[in-house]
Amino acid sequence: MKLETILLHGDLSFDPVTGAVSTPIYQSATFRHPGLGESTGYDYSRALNPTRSVLEKRLALAENGRYGLAFSSGMGAISSLIKLFSPGDNIIVSADLYGGTYRLFNDYYSKYGFSFCWVDTSDFERIEKHFTRQTKALFVETPSNPMMKVTDIRRCAGFIHERGGFLIVDNTFLTPWLQNPLDFGADFVIHSGTKYLSGHHDTLCGFIVHSNDGAEARLRDAQMSEGAALAPFDAWLTLRGLKTLALRVDKAARNAEIIAGWLRQHPAVEEVFWIGFPDHPQHELSLRQSRGPGSMISFYMKDAGHIPRILKKVSLIMFAESLGGTDSLITYPVVQTHSAIPEAMRVAAGVNDRLLRLSVGIENVNDLIADLDQAFRAA
Ligand SMILES: *Cc1c(COP(=O)(O)O)cnc(C)c1O
Numbered sequence: 364m365k366l367e368t369i370l371l372h373g374d375l376s377f378d379p380v381t382g383a384v385s386t387p388i389y390q391s392a393t394f395r396h397p398g399l400g401e402s403t404g405y406d407y408s409r410a411l412n413p414t415r416s417v418l419e420k421r422l423a424l425a426e427n428g429r430y431g432l433a434f435s436s437g438m439g440a441i442s443s444l445i446k447l448f449s450p451g452d453n454i455i456v457s458a459d460l461y462g463g464t465y466r467l468f469n470d471y472y473s474k475y476g477f478s479f480c481w482v483d484t485s486d487f488e489r490i491e492k493h494f495t496r497q498t499k500a501l502f503v504e505t506p507s508n509p510m511m512k513v514t515d516i517r518r519c520a521g522f523i524h525e526r527g528g529f530l531i532v533d534n535t536f537l538t539p540w541l542q543n544p545l546d547f548g549a550d551f552v553i554h555s556g557t558k559y560l561s562g563h564h565d566t567l568c569g570f571i572v573h574s575n576d577g578a579e580a581r582l583r584d585a586q587m588s589e590g591a592a593l594a595p596f597d598a599w600l601t602l603r604g605l606k607t608l609a610l611r612v613d614k615a616a617r618n619a620e621i622i623a624g625w626l627r628q629h630p631a632v633e634e635v636f637w638i639g640f641p642d643h644p645q646h647e648l649s650l651r652q653s654r655g656p657g658s659m660i661s662f663y664m665k666d667a668g669h670i671p672r673i674l675k676k677v678s679l680i681m682f683a684e685s686l687g688g689t690d691s692l693i694t695y696p697v698v699q700t701h702s703a704i705p706e707a708m709r710v711a712a713g714v715n716d717r718l719l720r721l722s723v724g725i726e727n728v729n730d731l732i733a734d735l736d737q738a739f740r741a742a
Contacts, residue, residue, distance in 0.1 A: 418598040446585040
């Protein structure tokens with residue numbers, strides 16, 4: 364079956380008792396045992412819940428992985444994944460990435476003896492340069508958040524596998540509809556399902572997808588032990604979101620193409636970062652490893668002084684954190700998503716006070732442009 368169908372129907376299994384067309388929400392924390400030493404397979408929902416299991420299988424299928432694990436947030440997924448590693452291990456991480464990931468690694472795991480090295484992973488030579496004997500993994504966001512740099516998944520996988528480590532790819536921005544990192548050799552895919560996968564700004568959710576038989580039991584144990592597993596109702600909301608993922612991502616990407624072009628010719632805008640532009644530095648690479656540029660756009664205004672007015676004046680487009688849902692959102696990374704990153708490091712990565720990030724939704728594109736136009740005029 365093709366991916367759109369898999370997103371809707373998974374492996375075609377259904378509730379054998381009722382035949383329910385919509386996956387039932389098993390809103391039960393615990394499950395009755397038939398007798399001593401007997402189990403239905405479900406004992407306690409932190410370990411396993413039937414609604415969550417359906418979602419986990421569906422995302423595994425969508426990412427061409429053998430295993431999927433669903434968490435209560437993207438950060439919950441990343442935190443459990445780190446349990447595969449040990450104090451003393453080093454992980455090379457994309458320098459411009461989601462600020463919350465930076466905070467988790469730098470403010471927490473580095474205290475427990477892990478070390479992290481922040482590198483522009485779109486520049487392969489820098490990865491080679493920073494590799495040490497302690498390096499056990501590469502953690503890349505591609506495209507990166509918010510600068511839209513693209514990292515070569517296949518090349519990174521080859522490099523780290525030769526040295527006995529793992530490649531982890533945060534695939535939140537492109538989703539399995541546009542990019543399947545496991546197909547290019549990545550070992551673990553991470554998602555913030557809060558974004559495109561659930562897709563309606565109404566639930567937090569995260570995933571690990573992989574095909575590593577050796578790691579699966581350890582990841583399941585980490586998920587069960589840490590207690591950040593996804594709740595049944597949120598699993599159901601995410602299953603519902605996945606049914607329209609392909610439609611939503613395609614419509615948003617068509618809107619984004621038009622808006623990226625409009626921004627690029629606007630006199631108040633200095634530079635637009637969108638991987639669909641043929642002159643994007645890694646455009647060729649993005650065509651090789653993904654099926655489209657998606658709907659995230661970042662741009663520098665010429666004058667940072669205009670930004671407060673723009674954020675006040677947008678009305679259809681909402682000034683809010685997050686991305687990847689039905690509704691268009693505008694974000695100011697320096698004060699929102701990337702505020703946890705120290706200023707010097709942030710600015711070196713390009714995240715300065717002139718940068719805005721737009722998550723294009725599925726509204727009518729002319730309405731979106733009219734809203735941007737009036738906000739820019741007011742600024
Ligand atoms: C939002 C986000 C996360 C964190 O996910 P939550 O669901 O908010 O915990 C991780 N990576 C990327 C790329 C994100 O956009």
